[in-house]
Amino acid sequence: MYFALKYPHLFQPLRVRGAYLRCRITAAPQGFYNVGGDRYPTAEAAAFYERKAMGGFACVTYGDLMVDGRTGKYFPWVAAMDNTDMLPRLSMVAHAISRHGSVASAELSHDGEFSRASRDEHGTLYGVVERDNKYGRVEQMSEEIIDYIIDRYYSAAVFAKQCGFGMVTIHGGHGWLPQQFMSETFNTRKDRWGGSFENRMRFPLAIVDAVRRAVGPNFPIEFRMSGSEIDPGGYDIDYGVRIAEALDGKVDIIHVSAGVHEIDRTFFVVHPSMFLEDGCNSKYAREIKKHVRSYVATVGAFTEPGQMEEIIASGGADIIALGRQSLADPDFPMKARAGREEEIARCLRCNGCFENAGKHRIFRCALNPEIGQELEAMRTPPAVIKKKVLVAGGGAAGMEAAIQASRRGHSVTLCESSGKLGGVLLCEEKVPFKKHLSEYLARQEKLCRELGVRILLNTPASPELARAESPDVIIAAVGSKPIIPRNDGIDLALCAQNVYEDPSCVQDRVVIIGGGLVGIELAIWLGMSGKKVSIVEMAQNLAVNINDMAHLAYRAALEDHGVRIYLSSEVRKITESSVTVCGPGGEFSLEADTVVYAVGREPLDDEANSLHGCAPEFYLAGDCMTPDNIMAATKVAFAAANNIGRM
Numbered sequence: 001m002y003f004a005l006k007y008p009h010l011f012q013p014l015r016v017r018g019a020y021l022r023c024r025i026t027a028a029p030q031g032f033y034n035v036g037g038d039r040y041p042t043a044e045a046a047a048f049y050e051r052k053a054m055g056g057f058a059c060v061t062y063g064d065l066m067v068d069g070r071t072g073k074y075f076p077w078v079a080a081m082d083n084t085d086m087l088p089r090l091s092m093v094a095h096a097i098s099r100h101g102s103v104a105s106a107e108l109s110h111d112g113e114f115s116r117a118s119r120d121e122h123g124t125l126y127g128v129v130e131r132d133n134k135y136g137r138v139e140q141m142s143e144e145i146i147d148y149i150i151d152r153y154y155s156a157a158v159f160a161k162q163c164g165f166g167m168v169t170i171h172g173g174h175g176w177l178p179q180q181f182m183s184e185t186f187n188t189r190k191d192r193w194g195g196s197f198e199n200r201m202r203f204p205l206a207i208v209d210a211v212r213r214a215v216g217p218n219f220p221i222e223f224r225m226s227g228s229e230i231d232p233g234g235y236d237i238d239y240g241v242r243i244a245e246a247l248d249g250k251v252d253i254i255h256v257s258a259g260v261h262e263i264d265r266t267f268f269v270v271h272p273s274m275f276l277e278d279g280c281n282s283k284y285a286r287e288i289k290k291h292v293r294s295y296v297a298t299v300g301a302f303t304e305p306g307q308m309e310e311i312i313a314s315g316g317a318d319i320i321a322l323g324r325q326s327l328a329d330p331d332f333p334m335k336a337r338a339g340r341e342e343e344i345a346r347c348l349r350c351n352g353c354f355e356n357a358g359k360h361r362i363f364r365c366a367l368n369p370e371i372g373q374e375l376e377a378m379r380t381p382p383a384v385i386k387k388k389v390l391v392a393g394g395g396a397a398g399m400e401a402a403i404q405a406s407r408r409g410h411s412v413t414l415c416e417s418s419g420k421l422g423g424v425l426l427c428e429e430k431v432p433f434k435k436h437l438s439e440y441l442a443r444q445e446k447l448c449r450e451l452g453v454r455i456l457l458n459t460p461a462s463p464e465l466a467r468a469e470s471p472d473v474i475i476a477a478v479g480s481k482p483i484i485p486r487n488d489g490i491d492l493a494l495c496a497q498n499v500y501e502d503p504s505c506v507q508d509r510v511v512i513i514g515g516g517l518v519g520i521e522l523a524i525w526l527g528m529s530g531k532k533v534s535i536v537e538m539a540q541n542l543a544v545n546i547n548d549m550a551h552l553a554y555r556a557a558l559e560d561h562g563v564r565i566y567l568s569s570e571v572r573k574i575t576e577s578s579v580t581v582c583g584p585g586g587e588f589s590l591e592a593d594t595v596v597y598a599v600g601r602e603p604l605d606d607e608a609n610s611l612h613g614c615a616p617e618f619y620l621a622g623d624c625m626t627p628d629n630i631m632a633a634t635k636v637a638f639a640a641a642n643n644i645g646r647m
């Protein structure tokens with residue numbers, strides 16, 4: 001039987017010097033920060049990268065490998081390549097990737113004037129020029145320091161090859177040191193390292209030359225660059241093309257990203273937010289591809305194999321790199337190759353992964369509870385005893401529990417009180433920047449059905465149902481309900497969930513009570529449709545529980561759609577045409593045709609507790625424990641399902 005590839009260009013192999021890429025999909029550089037005091041890669045690090053290789057990525061890149069610990073570190077816990085005692089641990093990671101047929105690449109980085117960890121440890125920030133930045137006084141690099149750092153790139157490349165990596169990636173984008181030299185904004189030197197385009201390119205080209213000498217002629221070099229700095233004061237794509245032309249032929253892959261990590265207004269373009277379209281930065285790679293012979297890679301918010309196929313087929317790029325998408329679904333290449341794209345979990349761009357990496361130094365994913373515990377997931381034994389499981393509630397937690405329990409061999413029944421699976425998240429299915437959420441819910445339902453989960457719709461969980469089913473295990477995931485604030489006139493207001501379900505009930509002037517995630521996203525959506533929206537929030541900041549990355553994107557979207565924000569303010573009274581608010585400056589009135597409350601949710605304790613004594617094993621998952629986000633729901637559901645049958 002002949003198998004015809006649905007995406008033939010995407011899965012056409014590529015020979016890059018001595019490396020064989022089995023397809024055109026690579027895993028973009030991601031650092032690993034869950035390390036001990038020695039800052040060496042761990043077994044968990046090996047599993048993190050190995051999982052992507054197992055899923056079919058052609059190349060998997062270990063990101064944030066600093067070429068020099070003394071001058072170049074942004075975070076204190078990243079691995080520094082000048083510590084060659086890491087040899088066995090780093091070799092373990094390279095082997096874990098390459099044994100699955102993927103090319104292991106080491107991203108060689110130096111953060112230049114943003115090397116705040118090196119400043120804290122060694123007292124000096126080195127940059128292209130002397131100036132003050134948000135981390136302190138920057139000392140201009142002398143000729144001696146420049147030569148020293150170029151030599152550090154050489155040594156790091158030698159070490160990467162010794163460890164078993166099959167490629168190196170020079171990080172020359174996102175505002176790190178090579179870009180600081182290339183950029184007219186950063187580099188105002190007047191010596192041979194600045195003043196003209198040729199002089200500004202001298203440092204990155206010296207790095208490329210040093211790395212080539214280190215690895216030899218049959219070893220691929222990738223150079224990651226920003227096609228445009230995006231920022232109004234930075235360079236544009238025309239200048240980006242000039243950079244790529246200077247690199248052409250000297251490196252094998254020009255990896256085109258965009259933006260500057262340390263500039264807030266471009267940060268959510270470096271890491272595209274949910275408000276940007278899929279593949280939003282591919283235009284920069286497409287333009288550069290017209291001017292160079294080297295292979296070109298593109299990166300940034302790709303989730304759709306069809307779009308990726310079109311880009312490769314049309315000559316927009318040769319390679320497509322996936323970052324957060326490789327966490328949402330490490331099996332993306334395997335599924336796309338087999339034509340099972342409907343099974344792909346598409347990244348929501350919620351930035352929960354970055355939030356956890358920032359808070360806990362561990363990547364986790366809202367959609368994929370395996371992330372952050374890859375090693376444990378690989379070692380999870382089959383269930384010793386197969387059991388009869390009743391999952392109460394068909395939201396995110398309930399479906400995840402049903403899927404995982406079924407995969408482990410248990411007989412699973414899923415009951416849902418409404419006529420459709422998806423829970424409270426269903427209300428957002430019309431929101432354009434949440435389209436991947438709708439796809440996720442549809443995918444989870446499809447998996448439940450394919451795995452043979454018995455689904456009972458319009459069937460509330462109850463002790464009577466439990467007695468009839470006589471399960472060995474109950475997983476209660478019955479959810480939560482909106483909190484109704486006790487404002488004067490609250491009966492005139494609508495619940496955010498109801499507005500999501502039927503936006504036609506909203507008139508022109510809208511006041512939203514509550515500046516949490518639900519209120520913010522609702523304000524943006526209503527603002528997109530032309531409504532005049534205000535948010536009234538009691539706290540000093542919006543959405544105090546979300547990460548800084550998401551804050552930047554949300555703030556920009558709120559500004560773009562003219563949403564007015566009143567912080568440290570409380571709604572006192574609601575009438576049919578206005579809202580009385582007490583804020584820092586005293587009491588004032590806001591005109592309002594529609595008032596919406598989004599002040600949180602409370603668990604359905606009674607419904608969950610009624611099932612507590614109905615089976616020998618009992619677990620809670622999702623909002624009926626503590627109302628939270630998708631990540632919190634899926635991780636507990638995943639763990640509960642894995643616990644079944646262990647004894």
